[in-house]
Amino acid sequence: MNEAKTLVIRGNLVDIINRRTFGAEISILNGHIGKVIPTGQDEGSYLLPGFIDAHVHIESSMVTPAAFIHAAVRHGSIGAVADPHEIANVMGTEGVEYMLDNAKGIPFYTWFGVPSCVPATIMETSGAIIDADETARLLEREDLHFLAEMMNYPGVLNKDPEVMRKIEAAKNAGKPIDGHYPLATGPKLKAYIESGISTDHETIYLEKGREKCELGMHVLIREGSAAKNFDALHPLLKEYPEQIMFCTDDAHPSFLNKGHINRMVKKSLDLGYDLYDVLRAASYNPAMHYKIPAGFLREGDSADFIQVNNLKNLTIQATYIQGTCVYDGEKCTLPFHKPILRNNFHTKPIPLEKLAVKAKGKQMRVIVCEDRELITKEELYPVHTFDGFVESDTERDILKLVILNRYQTAPPAIAFIKGTGLKLGAIAQSISHDSHNIIAIGVTDFELMQAINAVIKAKGGIAVSSMDEVTLLPLPVAGLMSDESLEETSRRYEEIEEKIKRLKTPMDSLQMTLSFMGLLVIPSLKLSNKGLFNSETFQFTSLFV
CATH class of the missing domain: 3.20.20.140 (Metal-dependent hydrolases)
Structure with a gap:
């Protein structure tokens, strides 16, 4: 039977309990700190609580x-x-x-x-x-x-x-x-x-x-x-x-x-x-x-701490949790396995005609948003129609906003939004706080349909449609999470961000702003999958006035 090995690490130990820093040698055995021995000298790197x-x-x-x-x-x-x-x-x-x-x-x-x-x-x-x-x-x-x-x-x-x-x-x-x-x-x-x-x-x-x-x-x-x-x-x-x-x-x-x-x-x-x-x-x-x-670097504590080069750059040289080095300064040492997929996504693809909005008045309520802001305003604008149907109007920056029930097949809720500056294409995503139905914004109904149906086919994700090209970040875990590593997901997310920038929006993060346009508990005018909603009166309201 192999005996457990003692790991010895030296560094300037930052003791936040007693508010002191000193050169120390610590021993780690069975996931805990055994001894903390002062060395009486500067040890170069620093040991901090994680x-x-x-x-x-x-x-x-x-x-x-x-x-x-x-x-x-x-x-x-x-x-x-x-x-x-x-x-x-x-x-x-x-x-x-x-x-x-x-x-x-x-x-x-x-x-x-x-x-x-x-x-x-x-x-x-x-x-x-x-x-x-x-x-x-x-x-x-x-x-x-x-x-x-x-x-x-x-x-x-x-x-x-x-x-x-x-x-x-x-x-x-x-x-x-x-x-x-x-x-x-x-x-x-x-x-x-x-x-x-x-x-x-x-x-x-x-x-x-x-x-x-x-x-x-x-x-x-x-x-x-x-x-x-x-x-x-x-x-x-x-x-x-x-x-x-x-x-x-x-x-x-x-x-x-x-x-x-x-x-x-x-x-x-x-x-x-x-x-x-x-x-x-x-x-x-x-x-x-x-x-x-x-643990906090005391004798008997769980061996949870980090080693950094100095207290200015804070470059992480190692991360220890319960005595295990989980990051060695270059890579995470933990194994990564593809997760089991779980989801709740049952709606069917949407046909083009379901995105048409027949004009039923001369003015309409418009959601006015700002970049990275949760709060919106309500403003009235004359409708922009073609053959009796209301369309997106890039000249006035008034675009079609859609929320579609992801849990069952149902008609979409449609409103109009101002403030995104979108000039081309469409974006759809299954991240829409808090119920996470599909939310989409677009210049044309065809591109809206493309983006929405790409998300539906993948059972979750973020899709960017421009002309006949669709770029997708699949999110197959609950329509919220990727089954890939963070590094790969980050790479694909940045690709989505780049595609969105090509749609000529001035927003820093349109997809983030979009994700909050269905959050009904934040004022003022939002869109539910059941219709346009006034968050101040907490009642549904009509699109046309």
Whole structure:
């Protein structure tokens, strides 16, 4: 019988518990740190606690948890607090279990929670419902660790019985409750926190962040693909070091391929913030709040740490998790296998005539959007017709927007949108928050049909149509995730981005903006698969006036 080997590593150890840094030799045996011996000299490289993403939807990276982990460890991450909200809206509890199974056995703290808002509203067709009873059952599981972001803040404030039952279930299970209340203030914020909600990752203004911290909330500074709030919120690192965490929320493939939580650590240190406060936000605070058993370079701790060249460049030389070197400075050492495919995609290809819109008035309501913004406006415009049918009008930047039910064959919902600047072609995708029906925008009905049907044929993906050419990024896992590695998915995603740029849109990320045009809980005018929807009155409205 072979005896377990002791691994010895030297470096300048950064002890964030006692706020000191010293040259040290550490020994690792059976996944834990045995001895920490001071060497009394500068050891060159530095040993730091590994980073933890305090809030992320792994599905937004368009890869499975296993592929996400492969990328994250390259950037010094050892864990992620993950809300499987997207796949839950498509597949319900089966989707949550898929994420758990895919990450199982991989040395990484993939800390999943129970989605709290499935579906986000009843005004659209989703693939599943997770009610209060199912939420309580899931919260009893040892592999689900918190109640994920409670987006239904009106339900909390109005004490909606179903919402309160979910919150009580989390309290009874002794598990944290994540929040989602961006502009909260005053008595409403206090009531929201008093319900038991302890975090918020949607803060965009410094004063709002300060108010939340003063009331005892943990504020997550977010820097991801969609929202970037670091520049506004970084003073909180110094003012409330014990209550701040770092998160990405959504990290698209090309974003994650280039960096993760290490981006915010480096930015913070470049701004002159205290090393120990920064590392608390990147590791210790999320570990303590979510009870993640990660180690912090102490004797007896799990051997979870990273080795970097220095504290300026933060070049990751190695990542260790539970004593295993999962990244050696050049490549991830973990094996990668093609995942099992699971999906919920049943609609049939759409014929061209289903995309025609007969003019039924002289004016119509138009969704007005901005690049990377979730909030839209409603404006009235004269209809642009040909033979009695309303068409896209590139001169006025008013284009046809389509949402098609992916869960069953049904007529499409069609509206018009301004602000994308699209001049050519069409884009369709099965990423459309929160129910993830197919959403598409296009200049001609033919190109719209091509793009939509390419997504349907693949049972999920992002398709760009221009003339007779269609480029597709397949997303066969729940219509949200690729079955490829992050590197390959990133390459194909960048190819899609390049094709979109050729359609002459000035937007930085049209596909990202498009994905939120069906998010009914965000004002003002949005499109559901059931019709045009006013998010302020929370009622359907007519296209024509």
